[in-house]
Amino acid sequence: MSPLLEVTNLSVEFRRDSGDSFIAVDNVSLAINAGELIALVGESGCGKSLTGLALPGLLPDGARLGEQSRIVLDGTELTVLSESGLRQYRGRRIAMVFQDPASSLNPVMRVGDQVVEAIEAHRKIARQQARQRAVELLAEVGIADAGSMVDAWPHELSGGMRQRVMLAIALAGEPDLLVADEPTTALDVTVQAQILELIDRLRIQRSLAVLLITHDLGIVASRADRVLVMYAGRIVEQTTTARLFDAPMHPYTRGLLAAIPRIDVTSPALQSIAGTVPSPTSWPEGCRFHPRCPLGIEQCRRVIPPLVEVNPDHRAACIVTTAVEGA
Amino acid sequence: MSTPLLEVTNLVKHYHQGGRTIRAVDGVSLTIDRGETLALVGESGSGKSTLGRAILRLEAPTAGTVRLDGEDLSNVDGRRLRQLRRRMQVIFQDPAASLNPRRSVGDSIAEGLAIQDIVPARERGARVAALMREVGLDPGLADRRPHQFSGGQLQRIVIARALAVNPELIVCDEPVSSLDVSIRAQVLNLLRELRERRTLSYLFISHDLAVVRQVADRVAVMYLGTIVESGPASEVISAPRHPYTRALVSAVPTPDPARAALRIVLAGEPPSPAAPPPGCPFEPRCFHPLKNETCRSQRPALLPAGDQLVACHHEA
Numbered sequence: 001m002s003p004l005l006e007v008t009n010l011s012v013e014f015r016r017d018s019g020d021s022f023i024a025v026d027n028v029s030l031a032i033n034a035g036e037l038i039a040l041v042g043e044s045g046c047g048k049s050l051t052g053l054a055l056p057g058l059l060p061d062g063a064r065l066g067e068q069s070r071i072v073l074d075g076t077e078l079t080v081l082s083e084s085g086l087r088q089y090r091g092r093r094i095a096m097v098f099q100d101p102a103s104s105l106n107p108v109m110r111v112g113d114q115v116v117e118a119i120e121a122h123r124k125i126a127r128q129q130a131r132q133r134a135v136e137l138l139a140e141v142g143i144a145d146a147g148s149m150v151d152a153w154p155h156e157l158s159g160g161m162r163q164r165v166m167l168a169i170a171l172a173g174e175p176d177l178l179v180a181d182e183p184t185t186a187l188d189v190t191v192q193a194q195i196l197e198l199i200d201r202l203r204i205q206r207s208l209a210v211l212l213i214t215h216d217l218g219i220v221a222s223r224a225d226r227v228l229v230m231y232a233g234r235i236v237e238q239t240t241t242a243r244l245f246d247a248p249m250h251p252y253t254r255g256l257l258a259a260i261p262r263i264d265v266t267s268p269a270l271q272s273i274a275g276t277v278p279s280p281t282s283w284p285e286g287c288r289f290h291p292r293c294p295l296g297i298e299q300c301r302r303v304i305p306p307l308v309e310v311n312p313d314h315r316a317a318c319i320v321t322t323a324v325e326g327a
Numbered sequence: 328m329s330t331p332l333l334e335v336t337n338l339v340k341h342y343h344q345g346g347r348t349i350r351a352v353d354g355v356s357l358t359i360d361r362g363e364t365l366a367l368v369g370e371s372g373s374g375k376s377t378l379g380r381a382i383l384r385l386e387a388p389t390a391g392t393v394r395l396d397g398e399d400l401s402n403v404d405g406r407r408l409r410q411l412r413r414r415m416q417v418i419f420q421d422p423a424a425s426l427n428p429r430r431s432v433g434d435s436i437a438e439g440l441a442i443q444d445i446v447p448a449r450e451r452g453a454r455v456a457a458l459m460r461e462v463g464l465d466p467g468l469a470d471r472r473p474h475q476f477s478g479g480q481l482q483r484i485v486i487a488r489a490l491a492v493n494p495e496l497i498v499c500d501e502p503v504s505s506l507d508v509s510i511r512a513q514v515l516n517l518l519r520e521l522r523e524r525r526t527l528s529y530l531f532i533s534h535d536l537a538v539v540r541q542v543a544d545r546v547a548v549m550y551l552g553t554i555v556e557s558g559p560a561s562e563v564i565s566a567p568r569h570p571y572t573r574a575l576v577s578a579v580p581t582p583d584p585a586r587a588a589l590r591i592v593l594a595g596e597p598p599s600p601a602a603p604p605p606g607c608p609f610e611p612r613c614f615h616p617l618k619n620e621t622c623r624s625q626r627p628a629l630l631p632a633g634d635q636l637v638a639c640h641h642e643a
Contacts, residue, residue, distance in 0.1 A: 043507040158596045159371075188370035189534060189578040190593045197592055215508060218537075218580025222590070242584055259512045261537040263564060263579045270541055272512035276477040292509075 003031035004209045005055070005073050005177055011066025012050050012059060014280075024063070024280045025050050026233040034176065035207040037200070039220040039241070041256075042230035043277050048213045051230070052179045055211070056094040057086040074176065092122050095170035099182035101162035105154040111165045112138070112150025118172035137168040142198055160191035167198065171206075178202070181213040196223055217260060221245060226313075229253050232278055232288035235307055239314040249316035252289045287318070295320045330397045331358040332528050333382070333496055338391035340374070340381045347601045351377040353552035354391070359496065364522065364529040366543035366560065368536060368575070372597055374552040375532050379498045382530065383417055384408065395496070416489035420501035422481035426473045432484045433459075433469030439491040458487040462517060479510035483517065490521070500532045515541055536579050540564050548572045551608035552600055558635030568632055568642045570615045607640065617641040 012025035025047040032038050042048045053059055055071060057078065071078040073093055078086065098104050106114055115134035119125060125133070131150070138146035141164040154162060163183060170178060180199060184192035200223055203210050212224060220227055220241060227244045229237040229252065237250040248254045258271035275292040278284060284291050290300040297320060307317040316322050340352040352374040359365045369375040381388045384400055393400045395411050403411065419425050426435050433455045440446045446454050456466035462483040473481055482502065489497055499518065503511045519542060521527055533539050539546060540560060547557040548569065556569040567573045577591040595612045604610050610622045621640050629636045630643035637643045 043509060160596050188596075189536075189580075190370060190574055191596055192580075193578045193590060193592045194594075216580055217508075217582050221582050221584045222580065245582060245584055256508055257582055259508050260582050261512070261515070261535075261541045263537040263540050263576065263581060266540055266561075270512035270515050272516065273509035276479060276510060277507055 002075070004034045005030075005032045005071070005211075007031070007055070007072075008070040009066070009068040010051065010054060010071065011069055012047070012054055012063050013066055014063050016062065022281050023066075023283075024233055025054065027066075027068075028230075028233075028235055030211075030228055030235070030238070032177065032209040032211060034209050035203060036225050037203050037210040037212060037223055039212045039214060039224035039227045040230060041214060041217055041220055041227055043215055043256075045232075045277055045279060046230040047233040047280070048230050049181050052096070052181050052211060052213050055177070055179055056090045056096060057081075057083075058090070058096070091118065091170075091173040091175065093173075093175055094177045094179065095173060095175035096179045096181065097163070097166045097170050097183050099185045101159065101166045101186075102154070104166055105162060107154050109154075110150065111152050111154060111157065115150070115165070115168050115172060118169045122173035133172075134168070137171055138165070140171065141165070141167045141202075142194075143168070158191075159187050160194060163187065163195050164198065167195075167202070171202070175208070177209045177211065179211045179213070182215070183212070184219065185214070185216070192219070199223070217256060229256070232283050233280060234288065234317065235315075236289065236318070237316045238307070239311075239316075243311075243314055247314075249310055249314065249321050250289075250318050251293045251295050251321065253316075255292075255294075332361045332363075332396060333357075333359040333530070334392075334394040334397075335378075335382060336392045336394075338378065338381055338393065339389045340377050340386065341389045344601070349599075349601045350552050350603055351600055352381060352388075353600075353603070355549075355552075355554055357547055357554070357557070359528045359530060361495070361528055362522065362526045363545070364531055364543045366531040366533060366539040366546045367549060368533060368539055368546055369549035370534055370575075370597060372551070372600060373549040374600065375549050376500055378549070379417070379500050379530060379532050383415055383498055384412070385417075413492045414494055415496045415498065416492065416494040417498040417500065418482070418485055418489055418502045420504050422478065422485045422505075423473060425485050426481065428473050431470045431472060432476070435473075436469075436484065436488045436491055439488060445492060454491070455487075458490055459484075461490065461521075462487045463513075477510070478506050479513055482506065482514050486514075486517065486521070490525070493525075494527070496528045496530065498530045498532065501534070502531075503538060504533070504535065511538070518542065536564060536576060537581075548575065551597055551603050553608060553638065554629055554636075555609065555638045556635055557629070558633075562634045566633075568635055568637045569609075569639050570613050570642075571609045574614075607638075615639070615641055 008029045010028040013021055013023050015021040028051055040048045112134050116130045119130045119133050135146045143149050143164050184195045202208050224241045226240050228235050231252045237253045255273040273292050286301040287305050290296045305317040305319045307315045308322050309315050310322050335357045338355045342349040367375045380386045382393050436455045437451045440451050459466045464483050503514050543560040546560045546563040547554045550571050556572045567576050574591045574593045593612050606623045606625050607627050627638045627640045629638040632643045
């Protein structure tokens with residue numbers, strides 16, 4: 001069975017007014033099956049959000065896909081579609097939710113009307129039926145008393161409730177793939193857990209494929225089937241969640257895992273990664289992690305490490321650790 | 328027993344908005360000793376930041392007292408308050424927003440020195456350089472503007488500015504929440520080093536219990552304007568007693584797939600501080616097996632339970 005979504009060699013390039021350009025996403029490949037939750041993990045500026053936006057063709061002004069980029073959804077190549085062709089996929093096959101539900105909702109429109117609007121955008125349906133469907137969707141995302149909550153205004157809802165409404169809107173087109181970009185980052189921890197549980201339930205009940213974009217490896221541990229770690233525009237490691245936490249290969253992944261403060265452990269000196277995350281306009285030559293890497297060798301300065309298979313279902317882009325492992 | 332550095336007693340901060348009273352902080356008492364770190368933990372709307380601001384007297388409390396080294400801040404004149412304020416500094420979540428984008432970072436660090444007239448003008452440059460070195464920055468960067476620094480470096484600059492006046496207490500309001508994970512530990516390590524070197528006390532305000540575990544000696548958990556549990560950090564986090572603390576501890580994402588499965592997912596969200604429940608503030612979301620009518624009608628007092636203080640009718 002071929003995966004629901006198959007992305008190959010996805011690159012995103014920015015061209016600035018001054019004429020120069022830079023790459024923000026560099027040769028990313030990934031695949032997601034129906035009903036699978038894949039996490040795309042990385043720190044700010046690594047290109048994870050742009051990767052998510054590229055899937056439904058929502059790149060910001062000034063950005064464009066590299067020529068080799070291929071995005072195939074259920075057998076259809078999306079990168080060759082026109083804007084109107086893409087619109088058939090946006091929302092209907094690929095839906096998105098973002099970090100800040102407050103700014104994604106229209107503040108002067110009742111939440112039910114916003115769900116109705118989303119339903120009507122995707123199919124011809126009588127108003128009364130669309131409204132009924134909106135109530136069903138709001139109930140499906142766990143909004144209690146959905147029948148009266150359709151008339152609520154966004155400001156009357158808490159952050160968690162607003163994110164539920166955003167998920168109802170995302171489901172309005174009955175999508176196959178949900179791209180969730182930091183969907184819980186703006187929420188309190190107890191509410192985060194609720195939203196993650198909801199996304200997981202939707203994945204199971206609807207066989208929804210989910211690409212969860214997050215900076216938080218802790219969130220990943222509890223929900224994802226597989227994890228892709230991004231650094232400076234490239235995938236540096238990809239494997240199953242269990243393996244990533246048990247046997248991380250890339251020094252960046254190892255550093256990230258060690259840097260997460262643990263609630264169950266206190267340490268005299270917390271591990272950090274030296275230096276800072278480079279900006280896409282000044283990525284280092286060779287392996288982009290080498291200036292911060294504790295294991296770097298001379299070759300790392302020159303050679304861009306390929307993402308190689310070190311084990312079935314485990315790839316890493318590091319010439320030092322993958323050589324040791326293979327030996 | 329010696330006087331604690333900070334002593335807060337029955338602090339109340341209410342706001343009035345459109346005829347409603349918002350009980351942001353509703354009777355909080357706490358102390359911090361010299362060299363001690365107290366973490367104030369809670370979710371948004373719990374009142375933890377308002378409490379921090381009221382302690383610093385950035386806002387006048389509605390009731391209650393704040394004593395610094397025994398002196399009641401509400402009973403001193405403006406000049407004395409300025410002198411006492413010098414002993415308390417604050418670091419906020421977003422360092423970029425705390426710094427003037429048009430001033431060099433060196434000038435920003437020197438600001439407090441000038442206002443408090445601590446160091447003669449001709450010695451300020453050397454003092455700024457020493458402060459920058461102390462927080463791990465190259466003094467050669469003093470002439471640069473904030474936009475030329477990363478988030479982690481900016482937070483170091485804000486810390487240097489706070490240190491300029493030699494404070495004894497620093498209120499740290501979510502100091503690492505906006506930083507990348509790989510940078511966060513650098514700043515936490517710096518805060519720990521400074522505490523040792525300068526015998527600083529911190530009121531460390533955070534929603535992140537895993538971060539708190541790394542820095543706090545004691546923890547106070549806030550819910551809807553009140554403290555529901557407090558005690559030694561190791562006890563509160565490894566053996567929480569209040570049901571809310573238990574849920575909060577279990578909700579912390581852990582990079583350990585096995586542990587992640589053991590999770591209490593709380594129903595609902597915190598009620599509005601404009602309409603707190605009549606009894607225990609946590610009662611509407613509480614999952615305690617003994618929850619009963621008393622919880623609905625009577626607010627539990629914060630009482631000793633083991634090494635902790637707990638505000639729960641069924642745990643204290």
